Amino acid sequence: MGVIKNGILGGFKGKTGTVVGYKLKDQDIIRGVGDGRKAPFTNGELKNQSKFGVSQRWLQPLTEFLRVGYKDYNTRYEGFVAAKSYISKNAIKQDDAGFHVDPELALLSYGDMDLAEKATAVSESPNTVTFKWSGGKSEYDDRAMFVLYDIDGQDAEFDTAAVKRELKTGVFNTSESFSGRSVHAYIAFVSEDRKRRSNSQYLGVITVL
Template sequence: MGTISKGILGGFSGKVGTVIGGSWKGIEYMRSLATSVSNPNSPAQLDQRARFGTMIKFLKPLTAFLRIGFKNQAVRMSAFNAAMSYNFSNAITGAYPVYEIDYTQVLVSQGSLPQALNPTAVSTTAGEIDYSWEDNSSDADAMADDKSVLVVYNPVKKRVVTLEGGNTRTGGSQVITVPASFSGDEVQCYISFQNANGSVISNSQFVKGLVVV
């Protein structure tokens, strides 16, 4: 049975007939009851579940960072779901039943701030990755004090290392430290920029895959 909490014109919670009502993040919603599926293992559904599972496994270690990277997209949905929506549509490659992540197409952040100019990364010292970029602080909407944001994803160990509030656009470089256990593993490197007060971020860029010294 549904309960009306704000009068007849307000939202309701619970079930009324074939409709379910509730509230999420202060947003009243209604949805219909799920219909039964005659064949839950149809080729299309198996394919969809395989793609979904591949992306969930990739994004799960990034959950905490995505609250920063996709916070500007978290409108009527969580930051994780916003990241899932974009990457599910753009960053999966392969064919059923074997799907993989296309790391070059992944976004770990999404926003309107200008991206890094010609970023690159190298690992020449044990446990360190050196990022560098060119100064584009004169571009529209870019600021000299925008801070670099770095993400290193290790597919072998399913681990992520992040750095927020790094060197500025004009600084041109930033070192990120990774665990000693990453030595010999190929990792995927991403960079974004965030404004000084942290309210706006750029789309992330795939910098490169590299083997950690």
């Protein structure tokens, strides 16, 4: 049974016959319920399924970060789903071993704030990584966001509200388990109210002391 909330012209929630109604990001959605697919998947469909599977596994350790980095990506979806869509389309490469995510092409944050003109990450003391950046317009209360991702170990550590951007440097303290690991470093920026953010910038691979 479906429930109409705003009269006959409004959206409804529930199932009526072969139609399902629900709300997604303030939009009323109606879709049909299929009777099951009988035709085999095409090569193109199988390829897209494989790419989505690779991107989903790659992004899994970053789920909490993506809720900030891809917030308000568009009117239909955000967060993990938005990141998976972007990376599947823009950061998947194929070689003899199959599909994989190119970490340099992957965006962990997406937005219109200015990027840093220059940014670096280096480990200078045990279990710490120092991020430095310069350039790009910003507000006084904008924050930096840091990511360290051990892709081989499927483990990530991050901070979505690190130091103020205007400081141009920040130290990220890792867990002891990150000592000796080679990790991929990213930086991005976010407004204090979380309404705006920048694209992430890939800073390369570093070894945590």
